[in-house]
Amino acid sequence: MDNTYSKTADALMDTDKSVILEAKHIYKTFPGTVANDDVSLELRKGEVLALLGENGAGKSTLMNVIYGLYTQDKGEIFLNGEPYAIDNPHDAINAGIGMVHQHFMLVPVFSVLENMMLGAETTKGPFLNKKAAEAKLRDLSESFGLEIDPHAIIEELPVGLQQRVEILKALYRDVEILILDEPTAVLTPQETEELFKIMRRLTERGVSIVFITHKLKEVLAVADRIIIMRRGKVVGTTTPAETDEHGLASMMVGREVILEVEKAPAQVGKVVLEIEHLNIHDNNQMHSVRDISLSVRAGEVLGIAGVQGNGQSEFVEAITGLRRYNSGEIRIDGKRMPQEKPRTLVEHGMAHIPEDRQKHGLVLQYPLTSNFVLCTYYREPFSRHGILNENEILRNAEELMERFDVRAPSPVTVAGDLSGGNQQKVIVGRELSREVSLVIANQPTRGLDVGSIEYIHKTLIEMRDAGVGVLLVSSELDEIMSISDRIAVIYRGEILAVLDAAEASREEIGLLMAGHISE
Amino acid sequence: MISKTVDKKRELSINWKLLRQVILGLVIVAAILFFNARSPEKTSAVLSSTLRYAVPLILGALCGIFCERAGIVNIGIEGQMLFSAFLSYMTNVWTGNLLLSLLVGMLTGAVLGLFLAFLSIKLKLNQTIGGTVINILATGITGYFYQTGLTTQGKLWNIPLGPLAKIPLIGPVLFNNPPITYIAILLVIFSQVLLFHTRWGLRTRAVGEHPRAADTLGVDVFKIRYWNVIIGGVMAGLAGSFLTLEGVGMFERGMTNGRGFIALAVMIFGKWNPISSALAALFFGFANAMQIQLQFMGIQIPHQFVGMIPYLLTIIVVSGFVGRSRAPAAEGIPYEKE
Numbered sequence: 074m075d076n077t078y079s080k081t082a083d084a085l086m087d088t089d090k091s092v093i094l095e096a097k098h099i100y101k102t103f104p105g106t107v108a109n110d111d112v113s114l115e116l117r118k119g120e121v122l123a124l125l126g127e128n129g130a131g132k133s134t135l136m137n138v139i140y141g142l143y144t145q146d147k148g149e150i151f152l153n154g155e156p157y158a159i160d161n162p163h164d165a166i167n168a169g170i171g172m173v174h175q176h177f178m179l180v181p182v183f184s185v186l187e188n189m190m191l192g193a194e195t196t197k198g199p200f201l202n203k204k205a206a207e208a209k210l211r212d213l214s215e216s217f218g219l220e221i222d223p224h225a226i227i228e229e230l231p232v233g234l235q236q237r238v239e240i241l242k243a244l245y246r247d248v249e250i251l252i253l254d255e256p257t258a259v260l261t262p263q264e265t266e267e268l269f270k271i272m273r274r275l276t277e278r279g280v281s282i283v284f285i286t287h288k289l290k291e292v293l294a295v296a297d298r299i300i301i302m303r304r305g306k307v308v309g310t311t312t313p314a315e316t317d318e319h320g321l322a323s324m325m326v327g328r329e330v331i332l333e334v335e336k337a338p339a340q341v342g343k344v345v346l347e348i349e350h351l352n353i354h355d356n357n358q359m360h361s362v363r364d365i366s367l368s369v370r371a372g373e374v375l376g377i378a379g380v381q382g383n384g385q386s387e388f389v390e391a392i393t394g395l396r397r398y399n400s401g402e403i404r405i406d407g408k409r410m411p412q413e414k415p416r417t418l419v420e421h422g423m424a425h426i427p428e429d430r431q432k433h434g435l436v437l438q439y440p441l442t443s444n445f446v447l448c449t450y451y452r453e454p455f456s457r458h459g460i461l462n463e464n465e466i467l468r469n470a471e472e473l474m475e476r477f478d479v480r481a482p483s484p485v486t487v488a489g490d491l492s493g494g495n496q497q498k499v500i501v502g503r504e505l506s507r508e509v510s511l512v513i514a515n516q517p518t519r520g521l522d523v524g525s526i527e528y529i530h531k532t533l534i535e536m537r538d539a540g541v542g543v544l545l546v547s548s549e550l551d552e553i554m555s556i557s558d559r560i561a562v563i564y565r566g567e568i569l570a571v572l573d574a575a576e577a578s579r580e581e582i583g584l585l586m587a588g589h590i591s592e
Numbered sequence: 593m594i595s596k597t598v599d600k601k602r603e604l605s606i607n608w609k610l611l612r613q614v615i616l617g618l619v620i621v622a623a624i625l626f627f628n629a630r631s632p633e634k635t636s637a638v639l640s641s642t643l644r645y646a647v648p649l650i651l652g653a654l655c656g657i658f659c660e661r662a663g664i665v666n667i668g669i670e671g672q673m674l675f676s677a678f679l680s681y682m683t684n685v686w687t688g689n690l691l692l693s694l695l696v697g698m699l700t701g702a703v704l705g706l707f708l709a710f711l712s713i714k715l716k717l718n719q720t721i722g723g724t725v726i727n728i729l730a731t732g733i734t735g736y737f738y739q740t741g742l743t744t745q746g747k748l749w750n751i752p753l754g755p756l757a758k759i760p761l762i763g764p765v766l767f768n769n770p771p772i773t774y775i776a777i778l779l780v781i782f783s784q785v786l787l788f789h790t791r792w793g794l795r796t797r798a799v800g801e802h803p804r805a806a807d808t809l810g811v812d813v814f815k816i817r818y819w820n821v822i823i824g825g826v827m828a829g830l831a832g833s834f835l836t837l838e839g840v841g842m843f844e845r846g847m848t849n850g851r852g853f854i855a856l857a858v859m860i861f862g863k864w865n866p867i868s869s870a871l872a873a874l875f876f877g878f879a880n881a882m883q884i885q886l887q888f889m890g891i892q893i894p895h896q897f898v899g900m901i902p903y904l905l906t907i908i909v910v911s912g913f914v915g916r917s918r919a920p921a922a923e924g925i926p927y928e929k930e
Contacts, residue, residue: 142808163810178805180798181921191798192809194791201789 090117092154093281094139094170094250099148101134108134109145110305116250121272121282123296125289125325127522128493131305132285133175136252140172141165166192171243172252177235181228185221185238186210189245213244217274232382233264240271251275252283257291261380262550262583269295287325289318290551301325326523334530337538339558342371344407345422345511345542346392351401353387353566361387362398363566369511369542374533376557376574377546378582384566385546386428389515392544393425394418395433406510419448424504428515428546430493434500437489441481442470444488445503477502478528494525501532512536515546530556550582564588628761638881639765644839646870646877647776648673648848651831652855653862653869654783655701658824661787661864662817663800663922664712665719668704668726669828670852675726676700676832678734681744681843684836688745694772694833701829702822709821713814716926727852735845747841748772772834779827783866796820800920803927813927828852850903857906864920872909876902 094116101109108131116122124132137143139150141159150157152168159165165172179188186203189210195202207223214221219237227235236256243251253272257265272282272295286292292299293313301309301324309324322330346369353362362384369375379385390396392403394415403410405421415425427433435444446455446466454465470484479498481491488496497517505512514533518526533556537543547553553560554574561571562585569585628635652669659666680697684690704726711722748770756767787793795816798806803813831851836843858876862869883901891898 140808161810162808166810172808174808178802178808180802180805182801182918183798187794188805191794191806192811194794196791199790200785201791201794 090120092116093118093152095151095154096135096139097149097151099135099138099150100146101131101138101143102146107305109138109148112148112302112305112307114300114307116281116283117298118281119276119279120297121276121284121295123292123299124283124285124302125287125292125299125321126302127287127325128520129304129522130302130325132302133254134305135302136172136254136283136285139165140170140252163192166246166248169247169249170252171246171248171250173236173239173243173254173256175254175258177239179227179235179238179242182226184224184226185230185241186223188227188238189223189242193246210241210245213241217241217244217271217278219271232259232380233261233267236260236268237271244275248280250281250283252285254285255287256284257286257288259381261586262579263587265291288551289321289325292321293318303327322523330523330527334534334555336534336556339373339537340540341373341558342540344368345371345405346544347402347404347407348392349402349404351388351391351398351403353384353391353396353398355387361566362391365401365563365566365568367561367568367571369544371510371542372537372540373558374537374543374545374556376553376560377544377563377568378550378553378560378586379546379548379563380586381548383563385515385548385563387566388563389425389428389513389546393423393427393513416448419507422508422510424507424509424512426497426500426504426512426514426517428519430496430500431489435488435496438487440485440487441474441479441491441499442466442484444499445470445473447503449507473499473502473506476506477532494521494528497521497525497529501529505532505536509536509541512541512543513546514543516548517545518547518549518552526552550579550586554579554582562586624761632761634885636761636764638878638885639761641881641884642874642877643765643769643773644877645880646873647773648831648834648839648851649855649858649873649876650776650780650870651827651834652852653859653873654779654866655705655824655828655831656856656859657783657787657862657864657866657869658796658820658827659705659708660859660920660923661800662796662820663803663920663925663927664709664817664821665924666708666723666821666824667720667853667856668708668723668730669831669855670848670850671723671726671728671730672701672704672825672828673832673835673852674730674734674846674848675704676829677836677847678730678738678832678843680833681742681836684744684747685742690746690748690837693837694748694830697833697837698826698829701825701827701832703825705822705825705828706818708825709818712821712926713817716928719924719926731846734843738843738845742842744842747836748838770838772830772838775830776834777870779830780866780870787866792816797920799927800922803922807927807929813929817927831855850906854902854906857909860919861909863918876905879905 092115097113099109099112112131112135126132134143138145141161141164144160150159157168159168180191186207190201190206195205210223219241221234221237221241227238230238236259256268260268272284276282284296296313299311299313299321300307301321303325348365348367351362351365352360355361365388367375377385387396391398394413394417397412405418405423408421410418410421431437436447446469450456450461455462455469467484473479474481474484477498479495479502481495488499491499512533517529521529533543533545545553545556557574559571560574560577560582562569562582564586565588569590572582624635652673655669655672656666676697679700680693683693683696708722708726711717711725712719750768750770753767757763759767787796795806795811798811799813799816807813835847840847854876858872859869861872879901883898886898887895
């Protein structure tokens, strides 16, 4: 990579760079959790400081404190050596701090220009001076190479461009410090590369960047320095030159982590799921799924790679009986399943790990006992002549909690009180403890800690080795690459290619995810 | 490439819309001229009646627009109007000072706006219930305190605008009106400019669409919401004052007669846009004027049915037959700072 040289140069200059922002001994608690426990960090001028940690490690909390969205319980923040009190984002913006939030803070029905102006309006008399604002925006676009149509409406822009608008919005406010909260979560690998280039351009202009992420590769590629957080504490500071993925991962998790999923070659059997020419129109008569034909065989994992929002949700909903499709045919074990109810599919051996575990996976207000029998409560032994057998349901819950390592105070704890990882294990336990021949897993590890991710990956591989067909949909390319035997890439509702996982490269898949078909 | 095709689509759809509007406008003008040639008195009576009926709807719709654009649902417009109508009237009875009566009406609306804002912003009460509270209070309290047999010393009179009032047809209809009517017309333009061309408007719309985004940019969501609901209250207050000071000249129990709700329909019809809503109000006003004309003409339909026309239109509009319009996204959701 061409940035190796500049990185070593930066490393040499490290000591010369002045500290622009310093947080000292920050404490922040929320009811029931300590989000930041004596956290200190310093940001130097013109550097990319990566803040690495798992979900819930307290990275975003710390940044929200610095941006004035939260107020710390204890601790101080210094800006250019001066103590600096921030009560709200307005103070932060005035102090030259900008933040690009994980969930974009753009008004969807506004134009790019209106979003720029909001909160930093230039006026001519009582009126908005849109011309001046547009000129300023065009200047910025040009000088940073961030092309954008000022009059485009946000909701009509692709996610990558929306993020560009967010960055421009910060630049529009003359920021010197830019906080990027998980900026790559919604991007293709190529868009991510592009973002990194932009980040470099910004640091060359003296902007200092805090880059919040949980992705190791990205940290190594773009950061000058790395701060690792775990459970609300800073557990280490390092540079890309001093460490590697394994080092980072074990610091992040607090123990040795196996990054690669170990798996034997697939023992492929007969076809369990066959989809032919599936078409789904969404509400606007647009195709959300376009002529998809795929098959999943017993004993293999078929991964579907793609950036979020390319029709994956609709596709999975159609095969799991949650959405009507307009044309096409779905066969399970060779049997046609025209627009079947989810229960019929379940009885034919389909297991579904849904994308939104809190909305579609669990009844959050129900105890675990009930959640474990959501698909089977009406059958023996859980129910006899229409009466539930509570003893059997309780026994089942205890057994599954043991077997799937669900950590909860008791089987009658309500599902909503569990952590994300444990919630997902409840779903996995319920779905995979039945007789299944096909597993549909949609984003099964989203938002989970590394331990739970490892566990879920291992379980999926076990299912595959036991002769079950697995369809894995994920927008995390690493997950797709490490688990799948074959990889299908979805783009705008179409499958652009199906590749053999052993031969496919990240670059190739990345390009396909962005809609480029190689000749 | 994608964004270009989107651009093209947008341009195209605007052209169609413009064309449709121009054609519609021409048809209306032609129709008015045609009827004017046949019977000038009747035409000008219908047009005047249209405007007179439309004024409280315009003001009520403006109230709704200010509230909803900032993210607060206000179904208490009816109550705000009724309360203001009552207090305007009582002030007029007691003091005979029309200007003071008008100010009391506006103030009443503002105070009720503040009340609704407090319920929905501070107490985070369900906004529909907050509005209903105002409606019930208004009917109850005004009904209880109203005594028949009160007399006033007069109502607001027409102010002809010099030579403008002498223009045939348009003059008497547009330029010879009592003050609140003029105020309403000016307020439509004022609101349109305020919402779409000023800092206040930009922030108001942002707060109604995505309050969190506005908050992260240092916009004070609560302040914007409070003030807009209060400003809306003033508009509703004016509408109430119009009824007792300018329209009827006296108070009756429940005299708003659903106008606050029709105003909401007008607002939806007008897509939360002041000028479009004013046009929608005129359309409702016209429907009402026609209804009156039909009754005069002795058509063989029971007058109750004819009288239903404006309300039927309301139902049709509210149930979404007329185009698709999108409410501000954050409407009705109390904002919680983290």
